Amino acid sequence: MKTVITGGAGFLGCKLSEALLAQDGTSELVCVDQSKPAMPVTGVNYVQGDICEPGVLDTLIGEDTASLYHLAAVVSAQAEDDFDLGMRVNLDATHALLERCRSLPEPPRFIFASSVAAFGVAPPIVDDDTPARPLNSYGVEKVIGEYLVGEYARRGFVDGRCFRLPTIIIRPGVPNKAASSFASSILREPLLGQPTACPVAEDLAIWVQSPRKVIANLIHGHDLPADAWQDGLRVLNLPGITVTVGEMMAGLEKAGGDKGLVSWQHDAAIEAIVGSWPKGMITTRSTQLGFEADENIDAIIGVFLEDELGN
């Protein structure tokens, strides 16, 4: 059976492809993305296309599609800068994908990558029952996507599962247009001996997870049986850990990086977006369902050193 990943040439799409192909049972893996992958994964069928274009989804998703991981998105700062693009990709394409799935004879598993940006007006530490009241376009688009996936699941059109991802660090390569992009840069660049700028204060706290853990969690969430989900509760906050920028700097030094390479250049717009996200979460439901967090910031830095730098 076929698995489709939208945004499959992106950071998490590539990591997910590698992990799925390493497992038994994925007979065909199709990644659709408007961009080409920086490092193509052997065994993946890449389709370059815009999921907003009519026809692209019809060609990609058919009767043989058992699972769909919907990762394509316009990320936070870009969605804030370009309202129309964010609405088109994050909202309209999500709806179109769900409609395409609805037309299939068997409802596929539909995994939706949501975000802690779902929370805006919220206490610094949120729990499973904290309402999602986002404060920026990206967060609003993700929350509407969650509602749509939940409704299509209630109707039996898809077997939908939404996961609110922490900020994933350390992203390899070049910074992207996510407001949280600095959270990777301030570790990655110094570990590579390069200078970088930090737009937020040292006491800013973020809810984070490593790429390894989030991919394991997405696959775990896909593989859980349908009866693990209570009706109407198709959204989970994923476990993570809270780290301040200062703690990240301490972890950097411990790993042999030079924190002198980080210059402090305050950016009020970035701090406003990231500062509106939760600093931490009590993730009772996802923890009970077997989802996992990293141990600490040193473990997260260790994943980057091993997976990206081969140390």
Ligand SMILES: NC(=O)c1ccc[n+]([C@@H]2O[C@H](COP(=O)([O-])OP(=O)(O)OC[C@H]3O[C@@H](n4cnc5c(N)ncnc54)[C@H](O)[C@@H]3O)[C@@H](O)[C@H]2O)c1
């Ligand atoms: N990485 C994180 O820290 C994080 C945190 C929370 C949520 N998420 C969510 O996880 C998902 C994956 O994130 P990522 O970090 O891999 O992002 P990414 O930017 O690396 O990948 C997203 C991919 O989507 C593609 N894309 C965008 N618009 C498209 C379109 N119209 N048609 C086809 N492809 C399109 C992009 O080309 C890109 O390759 C996103 O939905 C993101 O919102 C990520």
